[in-house]
Amino acid sequence: MNWRAIGSLLLNIIAISVLFFLILTGSSTVSHSAAIAPYLALGFLIIVAYLTGILARELGFPALTGNLLAGIVFGPSLLGFITKSNIHSLEFINTIALSFIALSAGGELKLKSLRENASVISGITLSHTVLIFGGTLVAMVSFLNISGIQGIAGSRIIWMASIVLAVVAVAKSPASTIAVINEYKARGPFTDVVLGVTMVKDVVVLLIFAVSMGIIRGISGAAPFSLSFLFHTFGDIFLSIGAGLVYGGLMILFYRFVAREITVFIVIAAFLANELASFAGLEQMLMCMIAGFVVQNFSRQGALMIEGIEKSHLPIYVIFFSIAGAGLDFSYFGSVYILVTLFVLLRVGLIFFSTFLGAKLTGASPAIRKFAWTGFLTNAGLTLSIAIIVEKAFPDWGRPLKSIIISAIAINQLVGPVLFKIGLVKSGEVRPQSGRDR
């Protein structure tokens, strides 16, 4: 550990924080347009998140943990330098970043390696879906019946809330996984399996959620159980896959006939994909992952796309994870900490067990059996969307449930990347680096 570098980084972080505090204090004395505040916060966040990212690397953690921590410390939960309204205004950057990360995820997946690891990937995905969902459902129904959380009472509500928590337990964050893989430039079967499961699970979670919502609506009596919700989700998924195939094809055409300014192109492509997906009501992550996958595996231009991604990923990750960190809300944690702790620990245990079982049954290598679970802990965007949808549909019990889910996301986001980095190192597909390599 380079203590001099750590000291110098800390000094710079303190200096920029003091400077920003002075600017904020001074800005309250002059009249200015409210539209400026989010960009002012963004400038500060870029510098401070980047510095904490290097600091995290110096201390042996992934940079994204540093980025997230910067967001948490300077966000509304702690120091309040970045306000909730700033985060709300900057969210558009995150949706674009998400498209970029999904393109990158698809681009990292090679068909050859998927074929080689198909049984392991499907084994782990199946085992996750069944064991994590089932295990969480049973445990949460039992716990909520015994303990009783304010707002989640009565047998029907407990069942409905437990179903949602079970879906959340299965879900994971592809963005964090890709970020750690890109940061450490990990390559090999272990990485391929984690990526493959991540990609497949994204689709599986959407389906489970659709089925679960149908069941919950049936239980609540809001609507009789109907398959239409499920068909609608299936339709969305197929359309998103189709759109991803077409979008990937168009990207190939660009790489083939234009092939200039590939860094600018990949950013524009992510921006455009985000707009297209919102316009057509498609699954943005799925569409982009498929597009990236198509370019990588059905053209000779995959390397060109990866080159563009590697050149521009640092600013995107720093901004994305720092804003995500600032958006993490710990204010509810105090009131639901027992349930959140139990839920997080239960999820870790189930992920570990189901990954081990799925890997063992399909004859995966010892590294995958022992360490692949570390790659499935993080959860963020998709999980948050689930919480928001449930809150909107069932505000009475959806609101307290959302606070539980948000607190769990916060813990998983902080612990997950660190454990995944350890998993990657232990699997031998990455060498430990110093912060200076960043």
Place this chain on the structure above:
Amino acid sequence: MFTRLFVIIAVAVAYFSFSAIFKKRKISTFVGMEYLILGFLLSKFPLGQGLLKPLLYPFLGWIGLLIGLEVDFHYLKELPRHFLTKAALWAVGLTMVMALGLVLLTGNPMLSIFALALAPISFRVTSHFIPSRGIDNRTVLFFVSILPFFILLLFAGAQAVTLSPLSTVYMICFSTLFAIFSRALLSLNHKPEGLLLVLIGVIVLLSETCAVFQISPLTVSFFAGVYLANTCKKCDPIYRDIAADEKPLYMLFLLLVGMLSGIPDNPEFLFSSLSIILIAGLLRFVFVKVPWFNLKTHPWAYFMAPGGLSIAIGTDIWIQNGGTFPAAWFSSFLVAVMILQAIGVMAGKMGDDK
């Protein structure tokens, strides 16, 4: 939502096709102004223009820093005195005469606010037509390249005189603070992409701070850049990095400027555009023909294009004084710069072909 999708597609297609077309036509130096035109066209769509305005500040900060980073006092000290005198006199002389001309022709003293913004000569256009071989050519190119330094100094001086003393204090404080702070940040060990990210952060923070305190981001970041260029050993790679990303940034800047200013369709706009073109074109022509500046040996058209700095200064003036004069004036100024740029490139090319 459809409008936004349409705009993104239009910008993407324009970005990748314009430069190819201009390259084929061998008028690559016109590159930039076409984005301004595209911006004018897109200004007709409702895109939440008010929310986009704060995005202009970082671009101005970036341009100011880029020019500041080019100012190396060692080179300036070694230069023959007459170079500096000529550049200073061009900046001061042309600005004053231009201001007077605009007032006399339009009878509107406020329009002269753009006079200084019409003084720069585009180095990109000039260097496209004049080869760097030969002492005479190099002298001319050198004159054009140091001109921005004097123009920005004059711009800072003009602000110190016209703005409130508190704004001047803010300008000095923020220039100093950010210069020292950036220097400390850049002295950490970074990989190139890390260095660029720090710089992006500094530029955004500095520029938006300027927006809050209503001071010029162009001037403040220019001084920060000058300080960095002369105290920080890592400035060369920084310069290389930000210069390498010049094209997309310029494109976005010009697009935004065009989108935010728009093109009004009233007679006042037409009259002020024509007045600026006439005065600026005529006076630049006269100044080029003054033997003392040593520009006479080359066709006058080479020095007609005011370039990106001109638009940056004009935009800086507009965002600081936006509330005090009609937006149509800024549009007139932009159209004038665009036409002068086109004259410079087209006439220069014709002269070249002959």
